[in-house]
Every structure is written in structure tokens, then in C-alpha cells.
Amino acid sequence: MTSTALHSWFGPYQPYESGHSPERVAEMLGEAMRISPGGQFPLAAEPVVVPRESYRSLLDATARLLELHRVAVANLAPDTAGRMTALKADPALFPRFTADEAFELGHATDVARADVMIGADGPRFLEFNVGASVGCMAQFERLRRAWRDLASEAGKPVLTGTDLYAPLAEVLKRSCKELGVGPEVLLIDTSDDLQTTSAYVDAQLGLLREHGVHARFTELRDLGRVEDLGNVLGVVQFSEGEAARFGWDISPLASAMGAGLTAVPSQTARLLDTKKVLALLSEGLPWMTGDDRDLVRRFVPWSRVTGDRQVTWRGQAHDLPRLLLNRPELFVLKLAAGLYSDDVYFGATATDREWRQLVATATETEDYIAQELVEPLRPPMAVLLDESGRTETVRAKMVVSPFCVGGVATGCYVRFNTAATPGILSVHDGLMRGCLLGEPS
Template sequence: MKPGTSSWFGARPFPTTNRSPSDVVSTVLRHELRDCGTWLHTQPVPTEPFALSRPAYDELFTATRSLLALLRRALLEAAPTRQGRLAALGIRSTANSFPFFVGDDDFELRHCDVMARPDIVIGPDGPRFLEFNVGGAFGGPTETHRFSQAWTRLYGGPASGLPFTVDDPHEARAELLEDVCAELGLRRAVALVGNRVDRRCETTRYFDGEAAYLRERGFDAEVLEPHDLPGVTGRAGRLRFPLALRYFSPADWVSRGESLDPVHDLIAAGCVLYPPESSYLVANKKLLCRLSKGESWMNDEERRLVARYLPWTRATSDAKVDWHGEPVDLRRLLMAHQESFVLKQTVGMMGHGVVIGRLCPEPRWTAAVSRALDAGDSVAQEYVEPGRYELEMVAGPGSQPYHVSVAPVLSPLVFGGRPGGVYARYYPDGRAGVVTVARGGAMENVAFAAA
């Protein structure tokens, strides 16, 4: 273990003796991840993946599956009907944010937790789950697949005896889609519906790799952008693609003036949009609040699991909350302990609406607390100081490798319960805070388990 690395990681760095030189590493990574929305061409490049011990790697997936099951249970327990569940989560309008519900509520709920990517920091006591991204649009699968391919090549390939094991997100998701086609009696043909603009890409290369992988698995697979959709609906029962992998957020399309009508037409023609709309309800942070507070249906083991992995999280309102066994006014608590809390909107991604108390001026925090409490659209979460990892990186060709103590966010990818690798983001200069790629320029990598 490198000096300065959190003891939780518990694995020695992967050996450099059988790894390609740093100049080759930077060239291969930049080539493999080209036009995939990364910052590899403008930021220092990692010369190694993050190293985890096998127990640490397995813990991430075991905890992810267990917490995801509890989030699904919390959604089902919130109300017996869809409208009741929406009301319980404070969702008043579904027109733009949740426009694709189908009439089969059993299908919606049966498949609502099939694709997930939690965001985890390694705190003083180990992994702490800050939020769950659930659905098909979250980033990470393509990046993880391509980083994994690059590191495999850079360490000499499988024949040379890799020092790590690789779980492939494309393989895990393909197996899930095979199960879905078998369950629903669908022909193995899937459209990957997305938009290169969403991924900050010039071409559809971000999606093309997964489509090619699916074709290798026997699917008819194609990438469809918004302008492609009107031409593939066909007549009911004669759809070219009976299944569509949802690689987009409706809010992103609406914000750019893209019409959602072609997607509605696909669904009306009999296409199954996957995963279903209820996936995005599982991602609602108010469900984390329910688990953190404790629900009457939770048993002791489930309460211990939540206490172990979830930071204290509560919905924002002018009310009293339990804080370390004492009832306290939430507004006073947040104002008196600014450095101990983070505010997040209940529905959001890429760091939108996140305010970290210790990293902002008091006037901004005061205004953010007032807005969140008045709107009731956010959660307050206890801040977790992220553990550090001494990562080797290189500024560019001809440069000497150097180490930086970074604060990674780790994201195990799960598809139908199957592990799809661990996606990682961090700032190369060692900053912590809101770690986002699109808005913050965070660098990406993967975390492997030592073989």
C-alpha cells in the first residue's frame, strides 16, 4: 500500500514491471478513450488503475446489491399505487421529467432496479454511499469498458497473466438484455437510443462500441439518435427494434428543444423502452432519507446495513429531525453546523444543485438552506471526508510520472445483479468536493481487484 493511501483499499499497487512505459500508457488511453467525452487530452493521465483488495472490491458489490434492494422496497412501501408513490416522493408533474410510464405497473416495478451506479467515497470507516444513479442514462459503462480494455492491453493482455480481474459492463448488460428478451418473448434486436451531444462527443463512437458488442452476442443492434427515430417505428408488431436501451435523460432533450414525440411513438408501436420509467424513482434521494431515518418494515440487520453504509440523510423541511438520538430543528442544525452537511436536490445528476457547507461562504450556505427548506425539494446529508489514494499519473509524452493524493469517487456498476466493473472519478490536482466529469472536469479511471 502506498504512503497516504487509505487503509481500506488494502491492496498493493499493481506492479509496473509488466506494464507498458508511461509514454505508451498515455498514448493508448488517449486513443482508446477518444471522442468519449473524457478530459484525457487536456488533463494529466493516470499511469495505473486504482488497486483494491479482493475483499474490498467484493464489499462494494455486496453492499450495492443489498442497498439497492432496500431502495426498491422503500419505493414499493411508500404507497400501493403509482400516483401514491409519486406523491410520496413529492413529484407533482411527470410531463418532462418522467414522461414514459407504461400501463403495466408490475413490469415497471419488476425491472425498476436492474441498472444502477452508486457514487461512493471511502470515509474513515470505509465505503459510504452518497447517492444511487438508477436507470439507463448514467455515465460509466462505456468508460469502464474502454479503460478496462486499455489496461488489459497495457499490462500485456490475459496471456501474460494480468495482476487484476476484469468485470466488463458491456458483458453484464448484454446478459441482462438477453434475460429481458427471453422473459418478454422479444426478438434479440435492440436500439441504443442516445445523443452524442449528451456525451460531449463529435460522433456516436461512445455508443458504437456497445452496439458492436451486442452484435457479437447475436443481437441486431444499432445506435439511434433523435433524428433517426421517426424512421424506425414501422407498423405495430413489425418494429425493427422491439427493445430500446434508454441512453438519455428526457430533461436533457427537452432543455435543448428536442421533441420526445418520436420516443412516445416507439412505445405506442410496441417497443419496450428499457429500463422502465420507475427506475428513475428508485434514484430519488428521498428514498435514501427513508432508509436513513428507518422504516417500520426494516429489520435489525437492514438497519445495521444502512447505518454502516449510508451517511445521515434527511429531506429538507422546517421540522425536527433526529440527530444522534436528540430531536433538533433542522434549520438550526444546518446553520449551526455548516461544515458538517451537504445539500442536494432530490432529483439531479452531474452535481447540479449540490452545495457543500465547508466549501462555500456562509452567505451562500444560508441562502441555500433557506431555499431548500422552503422548496422541500432537497436532502441534507452528513458530509463524509473522502479517503485518499496515492495515484501515479503523467502530464504528457516525455514527462516523468509523479504521484498525487487524490480523493476518488468509486461507482460499482450493477446490471441485473451482475457486477460490471468499478468506475472511478477524481481530480488530478487532488481536490475533493463535487466530483463531476461534465461540469467539473474530473478525470476518469477504473478500480480493479488484485488477482
């Protein structure tokens, strides 16, 4: 495929020349993705390579927007109870708050992943997933290293992208010192989560140990068997929302915390995770500076918490329910506490009856946000079909996911399919994976 001009954020498309045979690329990438459940293929046969300025600006926006999430939640009320009330959060999904406000706010942004679509006017942050259960971290890091190693073998410049586990290791080491625990770190998850394969766990442990973290893993159900809980730092890698939805018993975590376990990220991370926070930032909060508002205006699609109320959209006042009913093709409804891509509804693809019911439910409960639809650019992407190295080039509808760990943004993981219509990216619709990196330094 010849060079194709796209939005300047992507830069002109040129197929990435790895300097290796397709079979060798397939071997390296297949090994990198071996830790994922299901098959490794199909997956991207090339990284998404963007100009360094685009790469830097995306990571900068990620870190700044995450910090705005933290400040927004902190300013909702002077204490946790008030913040819960302000966000109408279900107390059953937040069982492990501590009385230490400094800890709660200080460890709310230890780990996060944003989901971003690149539209005609650049990146748009659709949501933030906050907490150590965000997923895909090890997959990204292994893909980044695979492309680094392929470039080195071929004598090519290495693409711009930093080790995701270096800042994570620093966060954990710093937390151990600050909280007076460790140095041992205990990853806590459950194999009831189909994403938590033994290969994924081993990969995480290996990556952390490379950076000097004394890490081990325990099943949630086995947490009570761990000795000397007061001298380890627990890293909670599942969300209470997942546990409630799938019926996981999380009482061992409560018992362990009662026995002295310190667990990060803090429970307040899950408050930052609610989509209502992004909607509040989009609407504007009294404490926001002009720079804050400019940042949100540039990078966040128009979003509002649902309810029977007036809003300003494109410079004009509207009744929000009526706006959603009159222009369904322009909006998405999202359950504020929704998991994965569940509970996300597109007016463009819903029937009239479905959309009316959704708008009525969202208005009555005030548990949703309405977000203006982002129409993504669809850049060319070479795809590896199988381990033989067979490839084809598609137009990729992608979500780019930068990570932010301890205030340091890096990435980015990429999920994509070939759909030409609005909708979520799911494994049921031909989901493929890859990574986005910057041009060489």
C-alpha cells in the first residue's frame, strides 16, 4: 500500500519495515501474546508509529487528565462518605475504604489506563479505567519488547516507548517504604477471571522481579493462608464490580485487611473509575483553571451525567432527554459504573424503542453518562493472520490505551477491528491487538 495522508496526529502512513521475514515477526509477536487467553492471532503485524510530538502529547494529556480526576473526586466532598453520596456510588461495591484520607487520595492513581479514539480533530479520551485491575499491561510490555528486539536484531532504530514495569516497580517500592511494609509484594487476583492465566501471572512476576521487586502471587481464595500479612504490600488486581457481577467471594480480602494487610491501589481508585467523573470534568467544575478547561475541551468528547435537566451542547441550551431522543445518531449512553465494554449503548445502532427505553432509564436513575459519539479515523493496518506470517492490510477502527503508573504515562496498547459502524470493540466482533509507539528518537 502506498503512503496515505491521514490526520496530522497520525502522520502519513508508511508500512513499517521490520527488516525481518513475516515468519520471524509472527514468531516473536506470537510468543509475546502467548500469555493472553485464546489464540494469539490475528494481531497487528506492525506497530502504530506516530510522530514523537503526537506520542508525547498523548502521554502528557493522559497524566494531566488522570490528575484532574483525582482532584475532582477530592473536591466533591471533604470525606469519603460525601464523595460516595455525590457520585451516587453503591456502597456494596466499595467494601474496603480506610479511615486514612491521605492514603485514600494518595494511592488512588497508582495505576490507570485510558481508552482513547483518534478522530478527525485528534485524540478523544472516552474513559479512564483506574485501579490495578485495568488489564493488558503485561501484553503491552511484551509487545513493546518484541518490537524493540526485532529492531535491534535488524540494526534499525528502536521506536519510542518506555518500559511500563519500571514505573510500576518504583510505585511499589515507594509504597512499601512509605507505608512501612514489605519489601515483599503480593499480587492478589482470582483464576475465576478468565483473563488471569498462569502464563499472565508468571509474566507479571518476572517483569516486576527484573526491576528488583520481591513479588509473588496468591489466589484471592487462598489469601487467608498467607503468613505475616502485616509485612507485605497487597496489590488488588480485580475490581469489586467484577466480583459482584460474577459472584466471586471477596471476604478473604476483608479478613486479610483486618489482619493487617495494606492493599493498593486504595479503594478511592474505584471512585475515579466511574465515568461520571469524566462527565463532570467535561461540564466544568468551579475550581478548574482556564488551562484545565482548555485541556478537557481539547481531549474529552462532550459528556454529561444523565438526568432530567438542561445542558449546553454546541453553544445552545437543550433539555438533555429531548436532545438524546432527537439526535440519537450523535450520542452514546454509558452506565457510569459499567465494566469492560458492557452497558455501552449507541444511539446510531439502537432501535427507536430500545433508545427511548434507555434514555428513560438513564434519566430516571441518573446512573449513566451521555457522551457525544467520536467518529474514529481508520488508518491502514497490516494484520498477521496466523503463525505462518500470512498478512493482509485492513482499515483499523482502533482504541488506543495509554497507561499511567504513579503519575508516569507510557504505552500504548491498541485494540482494533474492521467494523465500519459505531459499536464497542469486543472479542465477539473480530477484536485484534497491537501497540502504538513513537517514531525513533
